[in-house]
Amino acid sequence: MADLPPLREVIARHGLSASKALGQNFLFDEQLLDRIAAIPGDLAGRKVLEVGPGPGGLTRALLRAGAEVTAIEMDSRCLPALAELGEAFPGKLKVIQGDALKLDHAEIMGGEPFAVLSNLPYNVGTALFVRWLGGENWPPLWTSLTLMFQQEVAQRIAATPDNSAYGRLAVLAQWRSEAKMAMKVHRSAFTPPPKVMSAIVHVEPRDMPDGVSARVLERLTEAAFGQRRKMLRQSLKGVPGAVEALEQVGIDPQRRAETLSVGDFVALARVLSA
Incomplete structure (x- = not known):
């Protein structure tokens, strides 16, 4: 187990601050991050895709859990901190700088099954989620999605009919997947605190109904x-x-x-x- 400095120390040393333009909010609570990493079950030896790792809070938890992590990060300021994390876990972390909306995730993951775990940047979270849920090829390469959203969005994903939150996201998430709200996260857990509460959604694919496009x-x-x-x-x-x-x-x-x-x-x- 790598002996890592506290996240706050890493962020201070690299002069990092959350970018509002990139929808960033940093999580420092290591116990909370470990709980998030545990939601999809045992990650030892499993391939994991993480979008928007920032300074690497959740990334640490995933690596501690034994995952082989591929992280897509747009913010070049965060790359040195992630490089240090890669050195602490040799051969277990691959970092790609780029826009997750423009990259082929299956290709990045080598065409092998992978889990997705991300504290998604608020400004791209829904678009990425709809993309992962779409397409005619089913089941997908991803084995599960464990994603942080604004609580309002999470409620829309897990909603049932005759509920004001029920809509397109709920249908797309539930017609060939099991979607549930796995954990609520208080705004005070983040730096800086967002204006809204957050929640973790966990989605697992199931069989696609016959004869449906x-x-x-x-x-x-x-x-x-x-x-x-x-x-x-x-x-x-x-x-x-x-x-x-x-x-x-x-x-x-x-x-x-x-x-x-x-x-x-x-x-x-x-x-x-x-």
């Missing part, structure tokens, strides 16, 4: 929740065949999107995918 489901949810105040007969008019498909699967076109279950959306997408 991911692209069709994405289009359906985008239309339905893009005008969530309207009845489905209005909000789905722009999706060819969708209003007729409502009748086929026995859904009243006067209902609104937030009243449909994930299974209802899957049934609609199956008809439109045929």
